[in-house]
Amino acid sequence: MSSIELFAGAGGLAMGMARAGFQHSAVVEWDDDACQTIRENRTHYDSHGEDFVLFEGDARKFDLTPYAGDVEVISGGPPCQPFSLGGKHRGNLDERDMFPTAVQAVNKTMPRAFIFENVKGLLRQSFASYFEYTYLQLSYPEVVKRKSETWESHLARLEGIHSSGKRKPTYNVLFRLLNAADYGVPQKRERVFLVGFRSDLGIEWSFPEPTHSGDELLRSKWVTGEYWERHRIAKKHRPAPPEKMKKRISRLASDDLQGLRQEPWMTVRDAISDLPDPEEPSLLTLPNHVFTPGARVYKGHTGSPYDEPSKTLKAGAHGVPGGENMLVRDDGSVRYFTVREAARLQTFPDDYIFHGAWGETMRQLGNAVPVRLAEVVARSVSEALNGLSM
Known part of the structure; x- marks a missing residue:
């Protein structure tokens, strides 16, 4: 089944989609280092041995016309900083808000389904109206915003259409806050997933139940x-x-x-205990497994205990991600996770190579969707779509 991946980042969601059986027609990402990471790991996205278009640039400038009516699923994680609890909380006022682009992509291609992911902060009360707006736009993507309309006026028009019951939603949309730890990811990472199926397909679907x-x-x-x-x-x-x-x-x-x-939550020890000590360079053989000095504990940044799922890996708005991406050793001391360790916490395979300096690669990982969580959701969607042809 064909798919288009928007806002791909380091490729966590895209890889999960490929593992679930989707073949990417196009992968869209603007960041140079993230694109280089994807280029160096193309085989992880070619689930059927086919090539795909990697568009390096603004998703708003990607021409979707050739894919209209010919793509099964659109997926992606619109940049989360506008809604992140650690960001500036500007929401729809933030120029990085790409939900309008996601809606436009659905409108232009009319896929059978879509999967979008974002941070827990999207569900904050202060963003409630904008979340409803996004939800209704995805339900009725063909009801586009007029040039003279504010988003609030557009929301009111969508609410009127929806409440009247005279018009069936084009997409049946569900959303849920999922904790990655509940699906076998060694990290407490809560993310909102918005999943929609075209209503004419008559698909009955629900989010996969936790396994851990x-x-x-x-x-x-x-x-x-x-x-x-x-x-x-x-x-x-x-x-x-x-x-x-x-x-x-x-x-x-x-x-x-x-x-x-259910199985027990996976812990940091489960994920990384078999890796060599990064402070012993002579033992290092894995790529991206390099010790970085300077870790320290301060208020709000205390690191992750060895015998729990890690805390949420963060991208950080100002360079190194706030000092939170640290391991608390058994003796209570702390050190930064290596890129390879952080990749394991995000369930990337060991042969997946990240491109860029340490801070940049940690930013890619802090923004990524855990591969295992992405695969669980994507596989559930794939099974629902495949069931139509049985």
């Missing part, structure tokens, strides 16, 4: 001990259960262990 849970991680640590045994950590070296979790652990211990359907 925090409770099961607690159980594997403090009830069965399986987590520590798997990592060969002797009892005398295991930390004590957190005081605030003791009641919860007690409840888990009394639960029937039969019929468990």
Whole structure:
């Protein structure tokens, strides 16, 4: 099935789409280093051995005309800084807001489905009206904004159409806030997904259910001990259960262990413990696995514990991403994650090479969609579309 990837960044969502069986007709990204990363890793996007167009430039200038009526899915992560909790919170007033471009792409190509991803901040109360506006535009992409209209006036017109019930939405749109850790990603990363299917297809779809849970991680640590045994950590070296979790652990211990359907959350230790110590250069063989000095703890930036999913990797608005992309060692000291370690936390494969200086590659990773989460959502959409022809 053909797809177009907009705002591709380092390619996390695009790779997840390819793994789910989609073949990219075009990949669109404006950043030079991110484009170089994609070029160096093209085989990860060619799921059927076919080539694709890599458009390096402003997505608003990409000509979608040749793809009209001939693309199954459009996907992408419109730049999240306008809505990020760590950004300037300008929302639709931010010139980096690319949701209008995403809507226009849907209108011009009329794909059978679309998948768009953005930060949790998009659901903030202060952005509620604009989120509704985006949702309704994606539901009725052919109802375009008139030159004389403000976005508020356009929203009012869309609300009138939607509430009247006289016109069926062109796309049935669902959205949900997903935590990547719930799907086997070793990172607590909450992202909003907007998924739409063309209503004439009559598809019934819902978001995939979580496969991993925090409770099961607690159980594997403090009830069965399986987590520590798997990592060969002797009892005398295991930390004590957190005081605030003791009641919860007690409840888990009394639960029937039969019929468990979920796996434990993946942790930083699960993800990177087999990698060589980056402070021992003679041991390093993997690309992008280089130690960077200077990590320090300060208010709001304390790093990620070894035995939990990592905190959300951040791109950072000002150079190095705020000091939060750090590992807390067993002795309590901190160091920056290497690019390869951060890539593992985003579930990129080890042969995926990132282009650019350390700060730039960490920015690419901080903006990326975890590959595994992207694949889970994309595969669910693929199965729904494939079901039409069965």
